[in-house]
Amino acid sequence: MRNAIFRKDKFWKRQDMDAPVTTIAELGKYEGQDVMIRGWLYNLRESGKLLFPIFRDGSGLVQGVLFQKNVAPEVFDAVKHLTQESSVKVTGKVRADKRAPGGYELDVAAVEIVQRVPDNDPYPITPKEHGVDFLMEHRHLWVRSQRQASILRVRSEIEKAMHDFFDERGFIRTDPPILTPAACEGTSTLFPVEYFEEQAYLTQSGQLYIEATAMALGKVYSFGPTFRAEKSKTRRHLTEFWMVEPEVAFAELDDIMKLAEDFITFIVMRVLARRRSDLETIGRDISKLEKIDTPFPRISYDEAVKMLQEGHAKGELENRFEWGGDLGSPDETYISSKFDRPVMIHRYPTEVKAFYMEPDPENPKVALCVDVLAPEGYGEVIGGSQRMGSYEKLLARIHEHDLPEEAFKWYLDLRKFGGVPHAGFGMGIERAVAWICGLEHVRETIAFPRTLNRMYP
RNA sequence: UCCUCAGUAGCUCAAUGGCAGAGCAUCCGGCUGUUAACCGGAGGGUUGUAGGUUCGAGUCCUACCUGAGGAGCCA
Numbered sequence: 001m002r003n004a005i006f007r008k009d010k011f012w013k014r015q016d017m018d019a020p021v022t023t024i025a026e027l028g029k030y031e032g033q034d035v036m037i038r039g040w041l042y043n044l045r046e047s048g049k050l051l052f053p054i055f056r057d058g059s060g061l062v063q064g065v066l067f068q069k070n071v072a073p074e075v076f077d078a079v080k081h082l083t084q085e086s087s088v089k090v091t092g093k094v095r096a097d098k099r100a101p102g103g104y105e106l107d108v109a110a111v112e113i114v115q116r117v118p119d120n121d122p123y124p125i126t127p128k129e130h131g132v133d134f135l136m137e138h139r140h141l142w143v144r145s146q147r148q149a150s151i152l153r154v155r156s157e158i159e160k161a162m163h164d165f166f167d168e169r170g171f172i173r174t175d176p177p178i179l180t181p182a183a184c185e186g187t188s189t190l191f192p193v194e195y196f197e198e199q200a201y202l203t204q205s206g207q208l209y210i211e212a213t214a215m216a217l218g219k220v221y222s223f224g225p226t227f228r229a230e231k232s233k234t235r236r237h238l239t240e241f242w243m244v245e246p247e248v249a250f251a252e253l254d255d256i257m258k259l260a261e262d263f264i265t266f267i268v269m270r271v272l273a274r275r276r277s278d279l280e281t282i283g284r285d286i287s288k289l290e291k292i293d294t295p296f297p298r299i300s301y302d303e304a305v306k307m308l309q310e311g312h313a314k315g316e317l318e319n320r321f322e323w324g325g326d327l328g329s330p331d332e333t334y335i336s337s338k339f340d341r342p343v344m345i346h347r348y349p350t351e352v353k354a355f356y357m358e359p360d361p362e363n364p365k366v367a368l369c370v371d372v373l374a375p376e377g378y379g380e381v382i383g384g385s386q387r388m389g390s391y392e393k394l395l396a397r398i399h400e401h402d403l404p405e406e407a408f409k410w411y412l413d414l415r416k417f418g419g420v421p422h423a424g425f426g427m428g429i430e431r432a433v434a435w436i437c438g439l440e441h442v443r444e445t446i447a448f449p450r451t452l453n454r455m456y457p
Numbered sequence: 458u459c460c461u462c463a464g465u466a467g468c469u470c471a472a473u474g475g476c477a478g479a480g481c482a483u484c485c486g487g488c489u490g491u492u493a494a495c496c497g498g499a500g501g502g503u504u505g506u507a508g509g510u511u512c513g514a515g516u517c518c519u520a521c522c523u524g525a526g527g528a529g530c531c532a
Contacts, residue, residue, distance in 0.1 A: 047495085048488040067489065084482090099490065119483070122467080127493045128481050129469060133524055189530090205532090230530055231458070243532065329528080371532095380532060428532030441526095453524070 019091045025059035027104045030094045034109070037062070038089045040144070041082050043127055051079050053108070055090055058149065063100045064090060064108040071109060078111055085123040085144070087114040136443070140457045143447055150278035151444055154271055155433045159223070161270035162244050165263055166221045171246060174213040174220045176206030181407055189229040191239075202227035205426060207245055208356070208411055211387060214247040214422055215414055221246040233452050235441040236329075236379055238430060240450035247424035253368040253386045256423040257344055260372055260382050261296040263427075264342055268292045271436055284438040288376065291340045301348045301366060304335055326352040333377040342381070346370040355397040357385040358421075370425070378435035384425025391415040 019034040027035070039057030046052065049068035054061055068076050082088070092108040099105075117123050124134075125141050135142045142148055166173070179193065179200045190201040206222040213220045223244045230237070246259065268289050271279070279286055299307070308321035311334050321331055326348070336343055347366040350359055357367035369385035388394045394415055398408050433445035443449040448457065 043493080045491050045494055046488085047491055050489045050491075052491050052494085054492090063492085065490080069489090097490095099492080122483060124467065124482090126468065126482055129493090131469075131525095133464095134468070136524095226532080228531070232530065234526065234528085237531075241532065326530085383532065426532065431532055442532095 023059040024055070024057050024062045024102075027062060027094050027102075027106070031096055031104070032094065034091060034093050035106075036089055036091045037106070038114075039087070041084055041086050041088060043084065044079070044082060046080065051076065053079055053082065055088065055106070056144070056146075060102060061146065062102060062104060062106050064092065064106045066108045070107075075108070075110055078113065079108065082111075082113070083117040083119060083122060084126070085141075086117045088112065089114060136449075136454060137456070139448060146281055147283075148444065150275075150281040151433070151437050151439070152447060153278050154275050154282070154437055155429070155445055157271050157275045158267055158429065158433055158436065161267045162223065162263075164270075165266045166219075166246060169219070171219045171221045172213075172217045174210055174217065174222055175224060176203065176209035176213075176222050178203050178225065189231075191227050191229045204228055205243065205245070207247065207424065207426060210245060210247040210424070211414055211422065212410070214249045214424070215418065215420070219246070219248050231452055234329075235443075236431060236434075238442055238446070238449050238451055241442075242429040242446070243426050244429060245424060245426040247422065249422045250420050251386075251423040252421055253346065253370065253423060256384050256386070256425055257298065257346065257370050260344070260370070260384060260425055260427075261294045261342070264296075264372065264382070264432075265292055265294050267432070268436060279437065282437050282439075284436075288340070288438075289436065293341065296342050296344050296372070297339055298344045298346060299335070300346055304331075304345050307335055307338070324349050324351070327371075329379060332373050332379045336373040336375050336377060336379075340375060342375060343373045344370050345373065353385070355401045355403065356388050356394070358388045368423075372425075372427075374431065374435040376435065376438070378431060381431045381435060382425050382427045384423065386421065386423040389415065389419055389421055391419070 019036045020030070021036045021038065022030060024037055024039070027037075037055060037057055039055045042054040042056040042061060044051065044053045051064075051066040053064040053066070055064060064079075066076055066079055089112040090106065090108055091110040092106040095105050095107055096103060097105045123141070124138055125145065143152065163173070179195060180203045181198075181200060190204060193200050193202060204226055206224060206226070210220050210222050221244060224242065225240055226243045227240050228237075229239065246256075246263075248256065248259070251259075272286070272289055276286065279289075302323070304327065305321060305323050308317060308331055311317040312320040317330065317334055321327075327335075327345070335345070346369065347360055347363075348369055348371070350357070350365060350367045353367045353369055357369050360366045360368050367385060369383070371380050372382035373379060374381045388397065391412060394412060395405070398405055398412075430442040430445040433439070434442045437445070439445065443451060
């Protein structure tokens with residue numbers, strides 16, 4: 001009712017005509033001028049004849065000011081009873097004020113309510129604290145909060161940086177299939193899907209396919225969603241996550257280790273350059289990111305085992321680590337805690353790694369592979385390797401791992417028709433975003449996370 | 458799959474085995490510079506579900522459900 005009456009008011013229409021539309025982030029360019037911003041009511045404080053509505057528009061926050069005697073009674077009344085997250089078009093004069101967050105205020109002259117949140121069914125996410133379960137249930141609204149919006153901006157910047165990095169180096173993006181006939185690595189649990197009369201699976205990695213496109217185009221990369229049906233319930237796991245995977249013909253292990261450290265450093269520098277204010281909103285300790293630079297320390301698996309055993313002897317690790325196993329989460333945290341930049345651990349035992357990895361010619365018990373561990377306990381963000389080159393050895397591996405030979409016929413062909421040494425790696429975007437933003441949990445790094453117990457919203 | 462913890466108002470949480478409460482949110486009133494504003498008032502409950510012990514259960518016991526984060530596995 002209030003809304004309907006107000007929409008017909010001539011006052012705001014007249015103001016509206018000459019006020020340019022802008023965003024909150026750009027308000028500084030319009031100091032002293034009338035502008036219109038379009039957004040949502042973030043919060044409202046009042047003090048008698050004085051109102052302080054805070055608006056957000058996706059680019060930032062601005063505080064509006066209304067003195068009762070200075071504005072039309074309909075405008076004052078409309079703002080006074082405006083509900084949180086109602087959508088609005090606001091017209092007013094931009095004024096610099098030290099008391100305002102962001103440095104600028106808007107002297108509100110007119111407000112058009114686009115859609116009013118009902119009084120009896122208010123916006124559920126208040127400026128007060130909420131629990132994880134409640135926020136996840138309202139993820140479609142939670143993304144409007146400043147912190148979540150900043151995280152999504154950083155994620156976008158990381159993805160953009162990633163594309164720029166590979167493009168500048170002559171990589172071609174090739175998109176692998178998401179529906180696949182069989183396991184890529186034969187280890188992880190896959191999501192089965194009905195494919196007409198056949199069984200198919202959602203991809204757990206595009207790697208095998210981009211090995212093929214690398215033989216066509218030389219340097220390629222892929223970026224897309226991957227799926228793991230593992231029943232993992234930790235802050236580092238999603239069932240659906242996005243992975244970027246470069247693959248390079250004629251590259252060996254050392255080449256992709258260099259590529260990996262350049263890649264990570266490039267991304268961190270880009271985020272620091274372009275999304276610093278978002279990192280500040282998130283509360284990230286930026287000095288930790290500023291230390292990231294090449295070269296990253298390179299530690300062989302053998303050396304890592306030695307570190308872990310010494311750590312156990314000093315009482316810093318609960319369990320004694322024995323040569324031959326894969327590093328557990330506490331082991332990775334321990335090793336990465338000794339450095340202030342990402343650590344590269346290379347040459348793991350062949351037995352704990354995927355079937356397609358090339359054994360080290362100097363010690364066939366270990367594979368030419370590398371894991372990159374992010375600092376501050378964020379764990380593995382990159383896994384890569386040099387791929388097995390020999391047709392015969394690869395075929396033997398496929399048999400050893402009980403994989404269906406028929407399904408890998410095309411993959412074996414790559415070793416038959418002009419096989420070359422080649423290598424690549426995969427980086428989980430969510431873990432990289434979590435580390436760069438300093439988040440507790442990867443579920444905040446993607447707009448709509450898919451976890452073991454959650455498909456909604 | 459295993460281990461641990463938690464489910465009470467829309468939200469965040471209290472309540473020794475003895476009357477189910479507070480703050481925030483919502484609505485009403487007050488306040489001309491507020492910063493998660495503040496002050497006063499009102500409405501708001503199948504204490505996750507099903508059993509059991511007890512004169513009496515939000516509280517103790519059993520099972521189940523849901524969620525959380527740790528292991529394993531992985532990026």
